[in-house]
Amino acid sequence: MAEAGGAGRWLADFHPGRRFESGPRGLTVEAVRAFAEAFDPQPFHLDAAAAEASFFGGLAASGWHTAALTMRLLTEAMPVAGGLIGAGGELVWPRPTRPGDALRLVATIESVRPSRSDPARGWIVVRSETLNQRDEPVQVMTARMTVPRRGPRQG
């Protein structure tokens, strides 16, 4: 597990095609229910019997739980100097995350460019696939993140 602090990468460390991978992280039914109670209190995230009869055909994690776990995996796989800071992105959930799944991340750099307005920073576009233990994608995201450029003081 990596710290996302000063030990992270700078803009020059990224190039299109570079990949970052995390280890797997498991998801318990208790965690699925606790997240849902706080943020997405719908029957198919909370109650196994109600979930059976729902669109999902069984208990499923909130998509936002999958998204939040993906962020955790990204902080572990790809530390950036000054921290990982996203401006937004696009995401799809091709299939639900289920209690008991173990998720891992494969992130690929799509593009790298200096900022037009701030010479100390740049932008990267990262495509991240969050995979379950059968290597099926549960989330695919393309995110735009700001990354600092190495200055004279950082050598």
Place this chain on the structure above:
Amino acid sequence: MAEAGGAGRWLADFHPGRRFESGPRGLTVEAVRAFAEAFDPQPFHLDAAAAEASFFGGLAASGWHTAALTMRLLTEAMPVAGGLIGAGGELVWPRPTRPGDALRLVATIESVRPSRSDPARGWIVVRSETLNQRDEPVQVMTARMTVPRRGPRQG
């Protein structure tokens, strides 16, 4: 607060331009830190002094915390029959959410169409703005959601 169960809306209940609004929901510094510890353990989400020196210039909630709270507000403002089920979307965070902020949601239906593959369902596109107590957007999202069509048994 509304239940997102069978009492919710069907595809025919949505039309472009229809708006849904939630009440405000406050965010404590403890909640910001707890979410960050679980999902986004970076100094600017956890530690006030480190946050002062960071890109954010002060403690900020994880963008994924803002996204998760937005889902909570959406379940309250816009219940759908069978539950709110998103397939994905695009989101941006124009400014950070801060501890002590109170967030509310304004959601507007952008489009409504039947599914091509499933006569029992359709798709809506929802644009949601998550606003802080100064009515400044902290998240703008366009999401695609699946909604059931009212069948003969539902009259």
